[in-house]
Amino acid sequence: MNDNLEKEFNVGGNIETALSGQYELKASNIIKEAWQLTIKNFLSFSPTIVVLILLQITIFIVALKMQLGDPSAIFKIFEDSADSTQVQSIIESVLIANFSYEVISAPLFAGVCIMAMSHATGFKTQIRHILKGFQFTIPVMLMTLMALMLQGIAGMVLPFLSLYLSMAFSNAVLLICEKRITPMRSLLLSLRAVNKKILPVTAAYALILLMFFVAALFYGIGLIFVLPFYFHIKGIIYRDMFGVKLKVINTGGNPPNNGNKTQSQVFDA
Structure with missing residues (x-):
């Protein structure tokens, strides 16, 4: 029984x-809490970020190698002897490789987003939890594909629009994973919700852009703090906007925990 x-x-x-x-x-509240979560979970979360980056770089290099044969050919665009046709071909290869790594690594990215959302609701995480996103592989990859296509089209009209859509779609991955919403609807819901709070969301992401820029000036060393901070910003905004459904299970146990166990739909405590 x-x-x-x-x-x-x-x-x-x-x-x-x-x-x-x-x-x-x-x-201000989002930024303060995100920084607190970043410091609190730094030792457990940062290695996950490193794993994500290494895997994304690997996917990018493989995709680029499939396009160019020799990835080092990319440096030819900086040579005076390179003709315009060759430069255009290299640039197209880089864009395709970039597009490929974002779509292929989308489940891993989703796993990191789930972990950050879990921190925002009081859970602790481990590196292996990056695999949580794989149960949503198909919808997350479809959503990423659609988002990149829409951002690419918007970017051809006005570069600023591409940046705006990137921010407006920022909640879509967690809507798929936590709310089980379809890819296209997740993009639309995220867009509508962000537009309702465009000023605070823009302020938070503007700080992230500034931090990325400053980190780049210091040879990327600061990214070890900026990237976890970025994911915690995403997790907090999602929690405050859409909420996270948690479940308390009373297993009939004894103190100190009184037999209670709390979990979310996507993260088992």
């Missing part, structure tokens, strides 16, 4: 309030 008792509750907002904008979202 199973004596487990389950009770669900929601942390943060919900889809209705996200679309109506009837909730509070302050950039």
Whole structure:
């Protein structure tokens, strides 16, 4: 006989309030909490970020090698002897490789987003939890593909629009993983919700861009802090906008935990 008792509750907002904008979202609070989470989870989360980066670089190099044969050919665009046709071909190869690594690594990216969301709801994580995104491989890859295509089209019209869409679609991956929403609907919901709180969201992501720029000036060393901070920003904004559904399971145990176990839809405590 199973004596487990389950009770669900929601942390943060919900889809209705996200679309109506009837909730509070302050950039200062987001930034402060994101930094606290980054420091608190630094030792456990940073290695996951390193794993993600290494895998993405590997995918990019393989994709580039398939296009150019020799990845070092990319440096020919800086040579005076390179003709315009050759330069254009190399640039197209780089764009295709970039497109490929973003789509292929999307489940890994989703796993890191889930981990950051979990930190924002009080869970601890381990490196192996990066694999949590693989259960959503197809929808996450489809969403990434659609988002990149829309950003590419927008970028041809006005570069700023591509940057805006990147921010507007930032919640889509967690909507798929946590709310089980379809790829296209996740993009639309994220877009509508971000537009309702465009100023605080823009302020938070503008700080991220500035931090990326400063980190690049110092040979990328600062990225070890900036990248976890970026993912925690995403997790906090998602929690406050759409909420995270948690479940308390009473297993009938004894103190100190009174037999209670808390978990989310995508992250088992």
